[in-house]
Amino acid sequence: MKKTAAVFLTLLLAIAGIGLPIWLAIEESERQAYKAESVRALGFASDILVRADETGRQARGGVDRLKALHADNPCSPAAIDLMREIDLGSSYLQAIGYIERNQMLCSSIAGQSRVLDLGPPDYTTSAGAAVRRQVRFPFAAQNSFIVLEFDSFAAIIHQRLIVDMANSEPDIALAVLSLEDPAPIIVRGKVKPEWLRRLGRERQVVFVDNGSVVAVVRSQRFLTAGVAAVPISYLESRSEAVARRLVPAGLVAGVMLVAAIMLLGRQQMSLPNAVKMGLRRKEFFLEYQPVVELATGRCVGVEALVRWRRPTGEVVMPDLFVAIAEDNGMIVRLTGQVLEMVAHDTRHWLAAHPDFHVGINVAPADFYAGNLLLRLQETLEAMGAAPGNLILEVTERGLMDPVVARENTANLRRHGFALAIDDFGTGYSSLSYLETLELDYLKIDRSFIEAIGTGAPTSQVVQHIIRIAKDLGLRMIAEGVESQAQADFLRKHGVQFGQGWLFGRPVSFGEVVRQMEAAELAEAALVRAAG
Ligand SMILES: Nc1nc2c(ncn2[C@@H]2O[C@@H]3COP(=O)(O)O[C@H]4[C@@H](O)[C@H](n5cnc6c(=O)[nH]c(N)nc65)O[C@@H]4COP(=O)(O)O[C@H]3[C@H]2O)c(=O)[nH]1
Structure with a gap:
């Protein structure tokens, strides 16, 4: 082999030998960062779903108890007492009430003293629950509530309670979506309803969209899904942190590889x-x-x-x-x-x-x-x-x-x-x-x-x-x-x-x-x- 060709080949080997481990280190850091953010997003989505499912279970249980005991006189003092008892005994329900023709006739908060106009439900689920997503009450005008109505009895739920997590990272979007209606039931931040389509028939799915690592987890109990979207900037800073650890190792490996190749080459060439x-x-x-x-x-x-x-x-x-x-x-x-x-x-x-x-x-x-x-x-x-x-x-x-x-x-x-x-x-x-x-x-x-x-x-x-x-x-x-x-x-x-x-x-x-x-x-x- 001519000397210039040998020098060129050695140079090429050196570049490849150092470049390859660094490139592999960067790839690996990105892979590790994506994996870590996927796990985090899945964790958030699952947590929301646990909360949403538990809220649904508590609402259904409370309403069933009221229906069993006070279906004939739903706003009697005894019924309102039971509403208050259910309310106090649950962790996710703010109040329980009774609704007729879109009006709340009585509730665990206001008793029988005020009739509140709720307006028509946003949609009704296949299980027969009428859902009102954003209801404001005069006694808590600054907050928005979800009202879940089953057979005229209703559970009132604070919007923020279910998505009250990761408060130090407010740019992480969280939501509970219905598989039966496009608008989110509960949402914090920007969430796209079409993300649900990516779920297909899977139990859960993770993907990147709109600058976020998105996780969607299907409920095993209701026709709902928990969604979390972690901004890609978290991934980048995590990947940088991992790269800071891996790239020097890649560089050392590359230099050692090149040194070994050159040593071997020298030994061969000078045999x-x-x-x-x-x-x-x-x-x-x-x-x-x-x-x-x-x-x-x-x-x-x-x-x-x-x-x-x-x-x-x-x-x-x-x-x-x-x-x-x-x-x-x-x-x-x-x-x-x-x-x-x-x-x-x-x-x-x-x-x-x-x-x-x-x-x-x-x-x-x-x-x-x-x-x-x-x-x-x-x-x-x-x-x-x-x-x-x-x-x-x-x-x-x-x-x-x-x-x-x-x-x-x-x-x-x-x-x-x-x-x-x-x-x-x-x-x-x-x-x-x-x-x-x-x-x-x-x-x-x-x-x-x-x-x-x-x-x-x-x-x-x-x-x-x-x-x-x-x-x-x-x-x-x-x-x-x-x-x-x-x-x-x-x-x-x-x-x-x-x-x-x-x-x-x-x-x-x-x-x-x-x-x-x-x-x-x-x-x-x-x-x-x-x-
Ligand atoms: N010009 C020059 N060439 C040299 C000199 N010494 C060795 N050679 C060359 O090197 C070849 C291999 O030698 P080896 O590794 O000692 O290998 C030897 C020996 O160790 C090996 N051998 C002997 N018995 C067995 C056996 O039962 N099984 C196996 N697998 N190998 C055997 O077979 C080879 C027989 O030697 P050769 O056929 O002559 O093959 C020799 C010979 O062509 C030397 O002083 N000058």
Whole structure:
């Protein structure tokens, strides 16, 4: 990637990385604020409804008592006494009275002394209650009352009593609406009757309209609904308060996210540099994986596998850095260090075990570098070993140029080194091409071993590879043998050597030696016991 593109991308990431958490924080604060105001509005609407329902219940109960006892003489002193008793015993009724032809003939307040003209009802409910919404009485002219009339008896209710709540927030609108008549029965502030339509068949509903968070709750008892409308300015100030808490957290999260992305990016971008530093500081080390003879289970050699211990202590596997070393012209230097380490680790053992072999991965670049033979001879000299002790593992990629491949393989073999074709079957080499090369071993790739006995389409391939190796006169080393069944299959089909977790994981050379010595001791003990 070009530098300007990388800078642009980083900038874009930084903006997105910081902007996104802030935007999410603002969204979240708005959501939380809306939720809180919805709950508040629902609370107000439900409270009003509880009061309105209780008022209706008290009115109905009082009227029923009067009707039962004094229907024949509704304005008698005994009836008026009962009216006063009902009045005093109720929490929401201001007075009880008796009405005929829109005139209140007597009441708990005025007794029989005054006849009061009420005018016709505003509407009559389906349950038969005549409702007068705004009645003024001469004895309380400054107040407006609701008069609920059932069968000529009436309950008088103070307008403000039901909506007497949230007095410190007078801009919150409150109302009791009838589902049978558009005008509000009781109202404080601005309430739209059409809000009832939003209720549909629901028990309650919350929405935003006309700059308010509106809650409408249906009565379970009467054909009425409680309504509360909280101005949106409350929501905004609440959302600001939440945002003041969340946005700094979002900002911190964003900065951390961007820092993490940039750190990761820097690590990724500078990985070739880190490999270079690693080579300079000699941070690479080897592990060795045993190669066993399948017929006897004896360890006949090892494959050297390189690892990278970063200054942080993290151990990086070759799949992550070999390709980087190859792409950045450092692989020859890495192979050089591998050869030095092999010489150092195996020197004493090889001197005493001339048949033992060490497999070394040779990259295509090593193969084409021209001085591979010289470097290998120097290694052998340092080890005090024979060329046959080393098996050079070359991938199909390393053999792609037929002229160089033929020349190099022949030359190396002439000097006594053994050659293996690694990961066979994963590249494109043709059988006829391989026939022209001088090789000793064919390493069967782990992917084909894995497939043995699975019934997968690739499970048959291993047998073709074995046939090819036999036709070419090559000895075989199966890679990635993990189960005894795989080992048995391979041995039965004539594969001589195996390598994999069944026989041993990659470990230090010292550990391999310790394992081999332990196996030798166990074998000797068995022989002694048998003899
Ligand atoms: N799942 C499974 N895996 C098993 C089993 N037995 C062995 N393996 C793994 O299979 C890989 C075998 O090495 P490879 O095919 O040469 O594949 C090697 C080789 O191509 C490359 N490599 C390793 N060391 C060097 C080196 O010194 N130079 C170069 N150029 N390449 C190297 O890196 C590749 C990966 O090496 P590792 O990660 O060490 O992975 C190793 C080994 O740990 C098993 O039973 N099951």
